[in-house]
Amino acid sequence: MRFLIWLGLFASIVAATVWYATRDECGRSGALSCPDVALEEGVGTTLDAHEECPGSGYLCAESRRFQVARWPLDKGRLKVRITLPDFVNKIAAEKIRRVAIEGIREWDGHPFPITIDTSEISLRSGDIGVLWTQGLFNSAIGLERADWKEDGKRIDYSVNAITIVIPPEMATENLMPGDLDGDFLSQMKAVTAHEMGHALGLRHSDSPYDIMYPTLNPNPALRTVSNRDILTVDTLYTLPNGAQIE
Numbered sequence: 009m010r011f012l013i014w015l016g017l018f019a020s021i022v023a024a025t026v027w028y029a030t031r032d033e034c035g036r037s038g039a040l041s042c043p044d045v046a047l048e049e050g051v052g053t054t055l056d057a058h059e060e061c062p063g064s065g066y067l068c069a070e071s072r073r074f075q076v077a078r079w080p081l082d083k084g085r086l087k088v089r090i091t092l093p094d095f096v097n098k099i100a101a102e103k104i105r106r107v108a109i110e111g112i113r114e115w116d117g118h119p120f121p122i123t124i125d126t127s128e129i130s131l132r133s134g135d136i137g138v139l140w141t142q143g144l145f146n147s148a149i150g151l152e153r154a155d156w157k158e159d160g161k162r163i164d165y166s167v168n169a170i171t172i173v174i175p176p177e178m179a180t181e182n183l184m185p186g187d188l189d190g191d192f193l194s195q196m197k198a199v200t201a202h203e204m205g206h207a208l209g210l211r212h213s214d215s216p217y218d219i220m221y222p223t224l225n226p227n228p229a230l231r232t233v234s235n236r237d238i239l240t241v242d243t244l245y246t247l248p249n250g251a252q253i254e
């Protein structure tokens with residue numbers, strides 16, 4: 009009997025060791041399959057724009073010379089923390105936040121699964137925080153601050169915040185939820201989606217049908233992440249992080 013217990017214990021240790029040695033280490037949180045390590049060690053490599061730019065959406069629309077800078081593929085998951093705008097009527101604030109979350113989720117799975125954190129107090133800060141303001145310099149309606157530097161062959165990438173403008177005429181305690189028309193809400197959604205695109209590493213599109221076009225489309229029905237936006241971000245994440253395109 010005692011022999012069987014020892015045998016069982018031994019078998020458990022062997023099984024645990026085999027599991028530990030062969031477990032899948034990449035794509036923690038079960039997000040992405042094992043990315044190629046070389047894709048994260050691109051600093052110092054140069055790629056030919058003639059080969060990389062065609063068929064990759066608007067990747068090279070702003071400039072044909074640029075350095076690839078994005079989140080590492082083994083990141084697994086992106087956490088976005090989004091609190092309520094506290095200078096707006098509470099019910100209106102909830103509505104605005106709801107459409108902003110819709111805008112963020114339009115990128116879900118490209119390439120990262122996105123987790124939204126709406127808790128007012130959070131012990132863990134997210135990868136990206138959404139800030140609300142009543143105005144920015146030079147009348148911009150949104151702002152994103154990516155912060156990245158080279159770290160050997162790798163890119164150390166982070167985002168300070170996504171900032172979304174709620175115009176002062178909408179941002180009053182007296183604003184009733186009924187005052188929020190579809191046009192305004194679609195603007196909030198589109199601006200958040202646009203800034204989220206920058207947070208993923210995208211630059212501007214040359215087509216007004218893409219969410220990454222520098223200005224808001226006048227037609228609310230066209231303020232959405234397009235197939236071309238998706239093609240561009242998917243392509244960005246197939247390029248070696250840190251590589252120079254020229």
Ligand SMILES: [Zn+2]
Pocket residue numbers: 202206212222
């Ligand atoms: Zn922009």
